[in-house]
Amino acid sequence: MAVTQPPPDVLRAAYAEFIVTDLAAARWFYVDLLGLLVTAEDDEAIHLRAYEEYLHHSLVLRRGTTPALARLGYRVRSNAELDVAERYFRELGVDTRRVPAGTCRGIGEAVRVQDPIGFPVEFFYDAEHTERFTQRYDVHGANAISRLDHFNVAVPDVKAAHAYYRGLGFGVSETIEDGADNLYAAWMFRKQTVHDIALTGGDGPRLHHVAFATQERHQILHTCDVLGALGREHHIERGPGRHGVSNAFYLYLRDPDGHRIEIYTSDYYTGDPDNPVQRWDVHDNRRRSFWGHSVVDSWYYEASTALDLDGKQVPVTSPEKREALVSVGADGFSVSTENNERHPFKIGEQV
Ligand SMILES: O=C1C=CC(S(=O)(=O)O)=CC1(O)O
Numbered sequence: 001m002a003v004t005q006p007p008p009d010v011l012r013a014a015y016a017e018f019i020v021t022d023l024a025a026a027r028w029f030y031v032d033l034l035g036l037l038v039t040a041e042d043d044e045a046i047h048l049r050a051y052e053e054y055l056h057h058s059l060v061l062r063r064g065t066t067p068a069l070a071r072l073g074y075r076v077r078s079n080a081e082l083d084v085a086e087r088y089f090r091e092l093g094v095d096t097r098r099v100p101a102g103t104c105r106g107i108g109e110a111v112r113v114q115d116p117i118g119f120p121v122e123f124f125y126d127a128e129h130t131e132r133f134t135q136r137y138d139v140h141g142a143n144a145i146s147r148l149d150h151f152n153v154a155v156p157d158v159k160a161a162h163a164y165y166r167g168l169g170f171g172v173s174e175t176i177e178d179g180a181d182n183l184y185a186a187w188m189f190r191k192q193t194v195h196d197i198a199l200t201g202g203d204g205p206r207l208h209h210v211a212f213a214t215q216e217r218h219q220i221l222h223t224c225d226v227l228g229a230l231g232r233e234h235h236i237e238r239g240p241g242r243h244g245v246s247n248a249f250y251l252y253l254r255d256p257d258g259h260r261i262e263i264y265t266s267d268y269y270t271g272d273p274d275n276p277v278q279r280w281d282v283h284d285n286r287r288r289s290f291w292g293h294s295v296v297d298s299w300y301y302e303a304s305t306a307l308d309l310d311g312k313q314v315p316v317t318s319p320e321k322r323e324a325l326v327s328v329g330a331d332g333f334s335v336s337t338e339n340n341e342r343h344p345f346k347i348g349e350q351v
């Protein structure tokens, strides 16, 4: 069906809402360990933001019985874009609901959809403003987090998800392909950096991670040292290291409920209209980690389930091809499963 309605003018990835089973344990992880600021909290939910952020929150932790992704929030350019969003998604034929201001604490009127790839997404403009702590160095920890940077979602059909987000006006900065028409992953943006959303092939719809940005690498390394000092280093899943895709320095953590958080810094500008797409071959071992350790299985296979707009778990389906079964990445000893003459990448015994 041809879409006749224009998409809403999305500015950026703005907030996520997690269901957590132990609010106090989650509070320790996100406030005491990561240093996010509490904008509001009660027995049911904690609303958090990072130091550069002046909107009410970029992360909501809501108490519940099963860990899940409750919502991804995109900010649009103005309230007028809510009508555009409502018309666009109703034409796509997905569950589309207009919700009044305050449905999510601190957020104005919004449009909520279960999008065509199965995720619960909210589009909003109005939000309560709060103090921006950019220069409150008197309270920044040595691991200060600046802002929410992106979402990464696991989807069984990366091509379909890529087409949906292209229709929503997102640009493409990088991809992982195999030259045989398979798209294993894609990084897509509205703000002028590498991505607001990454599409990772896998059982989905599930949330792979939410990423927060720091200004510099040393802030990421300090989080690692703090976790080691506390004997809580098991929260580190992958990294620290340097990504091939995005060129960012990264660390992946798992929170007490298993939700994955990436701490990320130093990607690059993508704002010119002729920004070239960087296409990585799935056999290139440096695509996911430019150097460093093999990508652990849990990073490829584990993710947070998603809820629909009524709070019910969205069923997941599996991809036809799995990247990790073709080549893991960063593993200097993996052997490409393809005919090696076609892939001049370091494999196995080659050094
Ligand atoms: O933000 C990201 C940037 C790069 C990568 S990858 O592991 O280098 O593909 C993963 C990621 O999507 O988390």
Ligand SMILES: [Fe+2]
Residues within 6 Å of the ligand: 150, 152, 198, 209, 211, 262, 264
């Ligand atoms: Fe990421």
